[in-house]
Amino acid sequence: MSARNPGMPLDLQWVSKVRVNTQAVLKRAQQIQGHNKNKKQWQAAWLLRAVTCIDLTTLAGDDTPGNVHRLCMKATQPVRSDLLKSMDMQDKGVTTAAVCVYPSRVADAVKALKAANSSLPVASVATGFPAGQTSLKTRLEEVRMAVEDGAMEIDIVINRTLALTGQWEAMYDEVCQFREACGEAHMKSILAIGELGTYTNVYKASLVAMMAGSDFIKTSTGKESVNATYPVAIVMVRAIRDYFLKTGHKVGFKPAGGIRTAKESLVWLTLMKEELGDEWLSPHLFRLGASSLLADIERQIYHYVTGRYAAYHQMPMA
Ligand SMILES: O=C[C@H](O)COP(=O)(O)O
Known part of the structure; x- marks a missing residue:
């Protein structure tokens, strides 16, 4: 990863001045979806790029050491080796960016990756994921335990109650404490945009999370009724751009x-390229948080290589 965002003192004046033009955001989101017209011969390269940015995720109540082990193996070899060979990519070390699991499964993931001789980072959701409705003490303890078990990335959830009631100072203080508890582990702050009400609130929460030292800002937990949408992404990446222009610190984005679908992953890459530039197209500044995206990408790559579509059972678990 690149130099970390050290954060900055809370600038409430900046936060209070924020206004978002909803119509302009919606129009831009439409445009970007229309721009995703990569030439066919480049699509496989773009799809492989998307693979390298995936935080391959399992966040289910029935997670076991067994399915976490399978997830880790898939993360280290996300695309069938015969397909990679056909594209002359077999020696390029294509893996996903990380695996992402609940705190109680971090030790399983670390063990599985270590046994496979892989240095892939384990990310863990923490701080009372997904609702964040536990005491601050409990949420901080959860971060420390996940780090102790070997998580190198922590996806914290912000306190939506504080954001919805405009208590930005209190939200800033909490996120600063999470960052401290993360230590060397990189921190992604989940805004849970589906629960923030307005784009203006999304922009303000993005700013406060970055001021408090987030390495990434992330749209959603995957458990809200509205999750990663393109308009909300426009709002968040513009907050990232404004924060960079003002502070010189680069913050990553994780929808x-x-x-x-593979098609969606290409739209996300287009959005990052057009809004933030090429540097935000690599895993140190861009992640796709997804539990069931890889299978479709692998099928599209199979189609590119063979000219036929594979049945899902022809691909190992994704
Ligand atoms: O952080 C990742 C999300 O929880 C994944 O959501 P998903 O299961 O809808 O792909």
């Missing part, structure tokens, strides 16, 4: 929740 997550409901991203299922």
Whole structure:
């Protein structure tokens, strides 16, 4: 990863001045969806790029050491080796960016990756994911435990109650404490945009999370009824751009929740390229949080290589 965002003192004046032009945001989101017209011969390269940006995720009540182990193996070899060979990519070390699990499964994931001789980072959701409705003490303890178990990235959820009631100072203080508890582990702050009400609130919460030292801002937990949408992404990446222009610090972006198709992954890459530039097209500044996207990407790559579509059972678990 690149230099970390150290954060900055809370600038409430900046936060209070924020206004978002909804019509302009919606129009831009429409445009970007229309721009995703990569030439066919480049599509496989773009799809492989998307693979390398995936936080391959399982966040289910029935997660076990067994399915976490399978997830880790898939993360280290996300695309069938015969397909990679056909594209002359077999020696390029194509993996996903990370695996993402609940705190109680971090040790399983670390063990599985270590046994496979992989240095892939384990990310863990924490701070009372997904609702964040536990005491601050409990949420901080959860971060520390996940780090102790070997998580190198922590996806915290912000306190939506504070954001919805405009208590930005209190939200800033909490996120600063989470950052401290993360230590060397990189921190992604989940805004849960589906519960923030307005684009203006999304922009303000993005700013406050970055001021408090987030390495990434992330749209959603995947558990809200509205998750990663393109308009909300426009709002968040513009907050990232404004924060960079003002402070010189680069913050990453992670859309997550409901991203299922290869086609969507290409739109997300287009959005990052057009709004933030090429540097935000790599895993140190861009992640796709997804539990069931990889299978479709692998099928599209199979189609590119063979000219036929594979049945899902022809691909190992994704
Ligand atoms: O952070 C990742 C999300 O929870 C994944 O959501 P998903 O299961 O809808 O892909």
